[in-house]
Amino acid sequence: MQDTSHFRAWAEVDTDAMIHNLNIVRRVMPNHSRMAIVKAEAYGHGLEGVVKALDNEDIRFFGVATVSEATRIQAAGCHTCPFILGPCFPAEREVIVQNGWRAALCGLEEALHYNSLGKLYNKKVNLHINVDTGMGRAGFLPHDMPGLGDKLRQFEWLNIEGVYSHLSAASQDISFTHKQIRAYEAAVRELTISLDLPYRHLCSSAAVFNYKAPGTNMVRLGRIMYGYSPMPSPYNKELRNTLTLYSRVTLLRELPDNHGVSYDHTYITHGPTKVATIGIGFGDGYLHYLSNTGARVYLNGEYCPILGRITMDQIMVDVSHMEGVQPGDVAEIMGPHVPWSELTDRAKTIPSNIITSISSRVPRVYKP
Numbered sequence: 470m471q472d473t474s475h476f477r478a479w480a481e482v483d484t485d486a487m488i489h490n491l492n493i494v495r496r497v498m499p500n501h502s503r504m505a506i507v508k509a510e511a512y513g514h515g516l517e518g519v520v521k522a523l524d525n526e527d528i529r530f531f532g533v534a535t536v537s538e539a540t541r542i543q544a545a546g547c548h549t550c551p552f553i554l555g556p557c558f559p560a561e562r563e564v565i566v567q568n569g570w571r572a573a574l575c576g577l578e579e580a581l582h583y584n585s586l587g588k589l590y591n592k593k594v595n596l597h598i599n600v601d602t603g604m605g606r607a608g609f610l611p612h613d614m615p616g617l618g619d620k621l622r623q624f625e626w627l628n629i630e631g632v633y634s635h636l637s638a639a640s641q642d643i644s645f646t647h648k649q650i651r652a653y654e655a656a657v658r659e660l661t662i663s664l665d666l667p668y669r670h671l672c673s674s675a676a677v678f679n680y681k682a683p684g685t686n687m688v689r690l691g692r693i694m695y696g697y698s699p700m701p702s703p704y705n706k707e708l709r710n711t712l713t714l715y716s717r718v719t720l721l722r723e724l725p726d727n728h729g730v731s732y733d734h735t736y737i738t739h740g741p742t743k744v745a746t747i748g749i750g751f752g753d754g755y756l757h758y759l760s761n762t763g764a765r766v767y768l769n770g771e772y773c774p775i776l777g778r779i780t781m782d783q784i785m786v787d788v789s790h791m792e793g794v795q796p797g798d799v800a801e802i803m804g805p806h807v808p809w810s811e812l813t814d815r816a817k818t819i820p821s822n823i824i825t826s827i828s829s830r831v832p833r834v835y836k837p
């Protein structure tokens with residue numbers, strides 16, 4: 470593994486744990502193929518490092534949000550095809566067609582444009598119909614379904630390869646989720662009158678272990694692959710942590726009684742206090758919202774509370790209860806001892822927000 474001895478802060482990424490997590494889903498749903506979602510730097514794990522590790526893991530597509538992410542996957546030498554989940558501007562469609570990437574189809578104008586690009590490049594364009602069954606973000610609406618398959622069949626350069634939708638509240642609203650599943654299945658029935666649709670996908674992490682969607686044959690895996698399940702399930706305890714954020718003690722100091730710590734003195738010492746300064750802050754993605762929430766780091770086998778506000782590059786923690794802390798000692802900021810779920814609750818946000826916030830200043834180190 471890369472030498473980390475000169476890093477102030479780094480994220481250790483365990484791609485074997487990711488593969489382990491994928492394999493749980495593979496075991497539970499042996500008849501579904503998998504799309505691995507790697508948008509937003511593979512949820513903060515680093516795009517290139519992750520896609521190279523997953524390229525031979527029987528994954529059908531790499532799900533991304535943008536054409537630039539797809540370009541990076543191709544440049545990394547991967548043979549797994551990128552799938553662009555988000556809407557693409559007209560000027561971005563050419564490179565999708567030229568490279569044979571997969572994209573969402575959200576309207577008939579798009580179909581017309583893709584068809585003409587297919588003709589221009591003499592290449593069939595592989596698209597998946599996006600149906601908005603309730604997310605309210607993108608796609609055709611269920612009332613567009615009647616006759617849509619026949620219309621799309623007219624475009625000779627399009628290969629309508631799949632149909633998908635996205636659940637908006639799978640971990641919160643079971644009855645609405647069942648409605649979405651039924652709406653999706655009705656759309657599939659309607660479209661398969663005139664189209665083949667070999668790929669049918671609806672469920673992502675919040676749904677894979679908790680809902681049956683019999684009309685589907687592929688799942689899209691983001692959070693679960695990264696070790697976080699949004700829903701209680703018997704499989705959750707098998708999931709492994711995939712990212713541990715570390716930082717080092719940079720200074721060790723003794724502050725007197727009644728001394729303010731950090732901006733605006735939201736913390737004041739009561740009694741002489743041993744304070745360790747640690748080289749990570751909100752500039753590295755350790756959210757400022759975690760200030761004064763009881764957030765803590767794990768250092769030399771003990772938890773140490775953060776004192777006062779998180780600054781851009783540094784935090785101060787109380788080590789009065791510890792002996793022998795030295796500059797250079799490594800603190801776990803986030804990981805097996807400080808799970809995302811803990812930080813999520815403290816910062817009043819969602820886990821994906823915590824990990825996608827880890828900034829580009831933080832080197833990603835891949836476990837061998």
Ligand SMILES: *Cc1c(COP(=O)(O)O)cnc(C)c1O
Pocket residue numbers: 506508554635673674675689690691692693
């Ligand atoms: C981001 C995204 C996913 C992945 O969601 P997870 O809950 O992280 O598994 C799946 N599908 C679509 C369309 C997405 O945008």
